[in-house]
Amino acid sequence: MAKVLVVTSGKGGVGKTTSTAALGAALAQSGEKVVVVDFDVGLRNLDLIMGAERRVVFDLINVVHGVAKLSQALIRDKRLENLWLLPASQTRDKDALTDEGVERVIADLRTKFDWVLCDSPAGIERGATLAMRYADEAVIVTNPEVSSVRDADRIIGMLDSKTAKAEKGEQVKKHVLITRYDSGRAARGEMLSIDDILEILTTPLLGIIPESQDVLRASNVGSPVTLNNAASAPARAYTDAARRLNGETITMMVPVERKGFMERLLGRRAA
Amino acid sequence: MDLKVEPQRQLVRLRGRSYVAFVFSPVMPIVNWLEEIDATLTRSPGFFVGRPIVLDLSAVDLSSHGIAHLISNLENRNIRVLGIEGVDSSHLNASLPPLLSGGRHCVVEPSEPKKVEVKAPPATSLLLESPVRSGQCVVFTEGDVTVLGSVGSGAEIVAGGSIHVYGTLRGRAMAGINGNSAARIYCQKIEAELLAIDGYYQTAEDIDNTLRSRPAQAWLDGDIMKITSLN
Numbered sequence: 001m002a003k004v005l006v007v008t009s010g011k012g013g014v015g016k017t018t019s020t021a022a023l024g025a026a027l028a029q030s031g032e033k034v035v036v037v038d039f040d041v042g043l044r045n046l047d048l049i050m051g052a053e054r055r056v057v058f059d060l061i062n063v064v065h066g067v068a069k070l071s072q073a074l075i076r077d078k079r080l081e082n083l084w085l086l087p088a089s090q091t092r093d094k095d096a097l098t099d100e101g102v103e104r105v106i107a108d109l110r111t112k113f114d115w116v117l118c119d120s121p122a123g124i125e126r127g128a129t130l131a132m133r134y135a136d137e138a139v140i141v142t143n144p145e146v147s148s149v150r151d152a153d154r155i156i157g158m159l160d161s162k163t164a165k166a167e168k169g170e171q172v173k174k175h176v177l178i179t180r181y182d183s184g185r186a187a188r189g190e191m192l193s194i195d196d197i198l199e200i201l202t203t204p205l206l207g208i209i210p211e212s213q214d215v216l217r218a219s220n221v222g223s224p225v226t227l228n229n230a231a232s233a234p235a236r237a238y239t240d241a242a243r244r245l246n247g248e249t250i251t252m253m254v255p256v257e258r259k260g261f262m263e264r265l266l267g268r269r270a271a
Numbered sequence: 272m273d274l275k276v277e278p279q280r281q282l283v284r285l286r287g288r289s290y291v292a293f294v295f296s297p298v299m300p301i302v303n304w305l306e307e308i309d310a311t312l313t314r315s316p317g318f319f320v321g322r323p324i325v326l327d328l329s330a331v332d333l334s335s336h337g338i339a340h341l342i343s344n345l346e347n348r349n350i351r352v353l354g355i356e357g358v359d360s361s362h363l364n365a366s367l368p369p370l371l372s373g374g375r376h377c378v379v380e381p382s383e384p385k386k387v388e389v390k391a392p393p394a395t396s397l398l399l400e401s402p403v404r405s406g407q408c409v410v411f412t413e414g415d416v417t418v419l420g421s422v423g424s425g426a427e428i429v430a431g432g433s434i435h436v437y438g439t440l441r442g443r444a445m446a447g448i449n450g451n452s453a454a455r456i457y458c459q460k461i462e463a464e465l466l467a468i469d470g471y472y473q474t475a476e477d478i479d480n481t482l483r484s485r486p487a488q489a490w491l492d493g494d495i496m497k498i499t500s501l502n
Contacts, residue, residue, distance in 0.1 A: 124406075146424075150405050150423070150424045150425055151405070153404045153405035153406075153423040153424065153425070153426075154404060154405040154406040154423075154425065156404050157403075157404025157405060157406055157407045157423075157426075158406075160401070160404070161407075199421075199439070200421070200423065200424075200439075200441070202402050202420065202421065
């Protein structure tokens with residue numbers, strides 16, 4: 001039974017696209033057949049993070065409008081054979097998405113994949129609402145600071161009211177993923193604590209992704225962080241989160257950077 | 272007898288039917304008993320108007336003249352006697368109501384006009400069992416709103432009555448919006464952005480910092496909003 005999962009946040013720049021790519025790759029590594037769908041029409045990024053930007057021919061909008069077939073638009077990852085990408089259009093905007101078209105494409109993807117991961121655009125407008133519209137589960141990405149937590153709360157409210165499942169009286173299963181977590185700053189009280197965030201959002205925690213240079217490094221080379229350096233702290237955190245999505249119970253912990261001997265000597269200059 | 276000439280005869284149909292009547296059982300002395308009737312009538316005038324009444328005279332021994340006197344006394348009180356029971360037929364004459372027999376006991380249902388089936392009274396309170404998220408706005412002008420959970424920052428609760436939040440109130444709460452100055456706002460943890468009762472409001476800036484994160488209530492004292500800790 002295919003699962004449609006939307007990665008959303010409300011606020012921009014908290015790590016939705018990075019998380020979609022990393023979770024998608026981690027699920028694919030565990031043997032699941034995964035497609036990551038970029039809903040950020042007009043501002044697409046997922047193709048870059050996945051390192052597939054030079055292979056895009058057709059996109060989501062073409063499929064929604066029936067110009068191209070789904071199989072023509074899907075791009076297979078070069079590293080993992082059961083990981084696919086459905087890119088967004090860069091030349092159009094969110095108004096080009098239609099409810100019926102999205103419903104048809106999602107239904108089509110359900111028949112072909114185990115996991116359909118939808119990378120939502122920021123905001124609460126058409127793009128974001130259509131990305132979450134047909135989801136079974138949702139990962140709400142938030143940083144440990146007040147504005148992104150409040151926006152996450154807003155998005156959770158929309159997941160409970162604006163999705164197809166909510167309209168049928170069912171619930172979208174929700175998970176909170178905290179990204180860019182800096183345990184040092186949290187200890188000094190410079191960030192919201194995990195407990196504070198969960199108390200505000202009253203939603204189960206999927207994982208805590210530490211702030212790390214590895215994330216930026218992976219983005220720059222066009223690779224999901226879980227593939228680029230699987231031993232890095234954020235990659236381990238994403239892998240754990242993906243296993244929790246698959247129903248495994250794994251103790252929650254905040255992975256810390258394993259500093260090598262040289263790095264420890266050179267302090268924090270390891271960018 | 273020639274049937275052909277005979278005009279069509281109207282058939283007289285007789286049917287039995289039973290009705291419920293009140294039975295009066297006068298006791299001696301009749302004067303005192305009549306006073307009791309008067310007392311009932313002063314409590315609820317018109318109680319016997321239009322109701323069939325039967326007199327049970329088995330407890331008293333009255334002549335036909337006495338019976339006629341009693342009946343006229345009752346008629347003066349707007350009580351009309353339909354029949355008499357419990358006396359020998361020899362005591363009755365043609366001017367008196369007929370003798371009845373074979374009466375059975377029954378429960379007299381209070382025959383106030385049957386109340387029309389009342390619709391379920393309109394709800395006077397609203398219960399929300401899940402947290403109210405940022406951006407959501409709950410408006411309930413008919414009465415109280417109870418939230419079993421938190422009210423997120425940027426969420427809004429508007430109630431005609433009081434507001435109860437069994438969680439953290441981080442958003443805006445407006446109680447008594449229809450001019451109900453007795454409405455109050457209660458919460459388990461106060462982090463509110465704005466509290467308002469009947470148009471009087473305080474923003475987060477005005478709320479005493481020592482109250483923060485504590486159980487609190489807000490109410491109106493004249494035209495001053497008071498916020499105090501609940502413990």
